[in-house]
Amino acid sequence: MVLPANRKRARSDSEKEARRGAILDAARRLIDQDGFDGVTMSAVAKEAAVSKGTLYLYVHTKEELFLALFVEAMEQVVCRIEAEATSVTLIEVMGRVPAEVPLFVPLLARLVAVIEANVPDEPLFAEKRRMHTMGARVARLISNVTGAPEDLARDASKALMLTMQGAAQFDIAARRDLSGVPDDLRPAFEGQEFSCSFPLAARLILSGLTPSSAVN
Amino acid sequence: MVLPANRKRARSDSEKEARRGAILDAARRLIDQDGFDGVTMSAVAKEAAVSKGTLYLYVHTKEELFLALFVEAMEQVVCRIEAEATSVTLIEVMGRVPAEVPLFVPLLARLVAVIEANVPDEPLFAEKRRMHTMGARVARLISNVTGAPEDLARDASKALMLTMQGAAQFDIAARRDLSGVPDDLRPAFEGQEFSCSFPLAARLILSGLTPSSAVN
Amino acid sequence: MVLPANRKRARSDSEKEARRGAILDAARRLIDQDGFDGVTMSAVAKEAAVSKGTLYLYVHTKEELFLALFVEAMEQVVCRIEAEATSVTLIEVMGRVPAEVPLFVPLLARLVAVIEANVPDEPLFAEKRRMHTMGARVARLISNVTGAPEDLARDASKALMLTMQGAAQFDIAARRDLSGVPDDLRPAFEGQEFSCSFPLAARLILSGLTPSSAVN
Amino acid sequence: MVLPANRKRARSDSEKEARRGAILDAARRLIDQDGFDGVTMSAVAKEAAVSKGTLYLYVHTKEELFLALFVEAMEQVVCRIEAEATSVTLIEVMGRVPAEVPLFVPLLARLVAVIEANVPDEPLFAEKRRMHTMGARVARLISNVTGAPEDLARDASKALMLTMQGAAQFDIAARRDLSGVPDDLRPAFEGQEFSCSFPLAARLILSGLTPSSAVN
DNA sequence: TATGAATGAGAATTCATTCAT
DNA sequence: GATGAATGAATTCTCATTCAT
Secondary structure: OOOOOOOOOOOOHHHHHHHHHHHHHHHHHHHHHHOHHHOOHHHHHHHOOOOHHHHHHHOOOHHHHHHHHHHHHHHHHHHHHHHHOOOOOHHHHHHHHHHHOOOHHHHHHHHHHHHHHHOOHHHHHHHHHHHHHHHHHHHHHHHHHHOOOHHHHHHHHHHHHHHHHHHHHHHHHHOOOOOOOOHHHHHHHOOOOHHHHHHHHHHHHHHOOOOHHHHO | OOOOOOOOOOOOHHHHHHHHHHHHHHHHHHHHHHOHHHOOHHHHHHHOOOOHHHHHHHOOOHHHHHHHHHHHHHHHHHHHHHHHOOOOOHHHHHHHHHHHOOOHHHHHHHHHHHHHHHOOHHHHHHHHHHHHHHHHHHHHHHHHHHOOOHHHHHHHHHHHHHHHHHHHHHHHHHOOOOOOOOHHHHHHHOOOOHHHHHHHHHHHHHHOOOOHHHHO | OOOOOOOOOOOOHHHHHHHHHHHHHHHHHHHHHHOHHHOOHHHHHHHOOOOHHHHHHHOOOHHHHHHHHHHHHHHHHHHHHHHHOOOOOHHHHHHHHHHHOOOHHHHHHHHHHHHHHHOOHHHHHHHHHHHHHHHHHHHHHHHHHHOOOHHHHHHHHHHHHHHHHHHHHHHHHHOOOOOOOOHHHHHHHOOOOHHHHHHHHHHHHHOOOOOHHHHO | OOOOOOOOOOOOHHHHHHHHHHHHHHHHHHHHHHOHHHOOHHHHHHHOOOOHHHHHHHOOOHHHHHHHHHHHHHHHHHHHHHHHOOOOOHHHHHHHHHHHOOOHHHHHHHHHHHHHHHOOHHHHHHHHHHHHHHHHHHHHHHHHHHOOOHHHHHHHHHHHHHHHHHHHHHHHHHOOOOOOOOHHHHHHHOOOOHHHHHHHHHHHHHHOOOOHHHHO
8 A cells, every 4th residue: 555655634544533633632732721711613723733624524513522522531530430449449539530630620510501502413412322331330330349239329320420510510610710709708619629529529429328438 | 569660760779679670580581482592682671671771780791690590599499498498308398499490400500600700700709698698598407407517517518509500400401302312312311300310419418417207 | 149058059150160160170080090081971970979960961072071171271281381481481381381281182182083073063163262262372472472473473383283283192102001012113102202292393393483592 | 916706715815915905995985985983894894895704804903904004005105205205396295295195194193092092012013113114214215305414304204293193183174064164263174184284384394404495 | 635714693782862750 | 950760873803614725
């Protein structure tokens, strides 16, 4: 197979994958840098060193891009939890890992109301399927680790997702510039970071399932 | 409540209050009708039978309008919970009432990421203060009703707020048109309504505090 | 004549005059404080401790207000020049005084293109008449002081007004925040203040009329 | 200059230049037609047969558009003066040409107080640089033609710019509808056209530099 | 495939002025 | 005379997406 020496087009599948990856990375960098609402498709194209037209060849919508970003982050979260959780560390791990995977929390906070609301059906369903599978994996993990029956574990898993959603919201508020916030309102912002609020609630939820030793 | 013939001028404070109320009502109707992102200030003005200038006399920003709507809804929620909750009904009431107060859930879902993010500081702080006070009332109620110590009740109250936030998110997804959703994905949407998911999680959270009789 | 003890209405002419003066003063303060384009009629009303309705009882238009301000400033300028100018000091005085009377320069800069363009005919004509009279006084003064014939003095006076207008424009540019201006452009802003540029040009214009002693 | 069939895309730089030119021309036509304050960006887009988005591709701000218009006019003025001025005709040329280049005078009248005040720094600096260069060319010309030393020529050039600014202001007033102006005020408007007032002042300023033969 | 010029709907907000009380 | 609530016209500019080249 003779390939032209200076081929600019990504024809093979692996090249396409690589280019798509570059685009997602560019988006990640921009979210970090300019905040969520500051990201524009033009900027993503430029950051990925790709034209706008090409960008839309790999990603059909702005929100689809964000959704892909979220699913990848969620995959990392689930994998790491599976790798690290034991009956002793479950709660600690579940409280810590989501906060450690970059962009997972802020993307989660916008997932439903902002992102999913604007993704067309087909791609939405595809990603939802992946999320659902991951949810099942977490439920199974909880069941295995705590010894709780499957259905209880599934409820707990659902409750954790709810709570995680909520904690992600509060995290947004917690990250605002606090100078300028009157003293009496400080507590309404401070200490609402995901890594504070979620573990607290996770403990309440999981404590019913786990042997007392794990609850801490 | 003296509702001025709409063409007239609201001179007394009570007339002004009434007119502001009329504006909020108009907004409520439009949210119902056109959905969240479909609401425009022009439409609100027209629906309230008021000029755009007048609208801005009573509400300084679109998001301020939504925030006000949320706080009023939250007030209703808290009042009704205080009125109805007993040691026996606490969990049931807390699971039911938020879903019954119109617009509370969808507004809650957008509260942090969409609404608060766009409200200028001063009005934000004012409303936050009201919310904070209501939060304290709920914590006190939980403490009174369950007999749990204050600090435990405060933690539970916080966890409940997190969970409520999350449940509000899921509620958005649950309300989408389900025809067209592939069968294998149905469970990812169905049964995620606020009134299903929140009580479930609330039970997990509150069960640690309450005597077993109250848990169910 | 029995006057009611606590009379809030300005009925006598002198009272009206006083109130009008208060309004003009309020406007002056606001221009100083918020800059030209920052002044709103609402703010003027508040600063003058008068209702908006009342404000419009004394001043028919925003621009009319500014025009009145300008004419008063011009009156001061002309009076002071008449008082201070001698054959020796003419140029120095004419270069210095306009810059010393508050608001004269910035109002002059907007006089034609911004202010007069929006004043209705009747009040415009009234104020124009006053300005014209003052122009004549200046021409007479120049003639007296330099000994130049009337018509030459009138031409010089006109040329001076042109130049003053232009110098007022440049003054605006000179007063902008200079940090951020690249070094090579500094000279395009610096040293363009009215008090620098106008005397220079005034000297060129008057030097043809005055005996050499007065030129410097 | 390849003017693309207006629906086509301007790919080459020369096509882009042409399109930008078409936009500026459209703006010129509208200023003529509707007067200064009557020009809106929507109208410019329509007149240029371009979408609003495209308009903003070529011009970043309304005021930037006006500034560009002024700089182009100034370029014409300076070129023509350079082409036509001799030691004999200098004053006559400098008095006539600015009035002959379309839009130069009315744009100059609004240059500082209206236009520059609303142009963001970067584009402002770029255009200021061009203006500054042109100012230097005029100074050099004056020096060459009159034989006056450089610094004197520079002062005269500055004074001329001041005066030109002022004359442009008066020109606005002179162009208003005179029917309706009371007789005694006629002289305050009539004969204030740029082409009357500026040459008169220019003569006063330049006469000090030039050999008597050139003065008239 | 890749490009980037073109699109255009869309919406929030301000503030001078008026007029009901 | 005084008030201040009501008015509403009027305009800029953004940015996701498309499509001619």
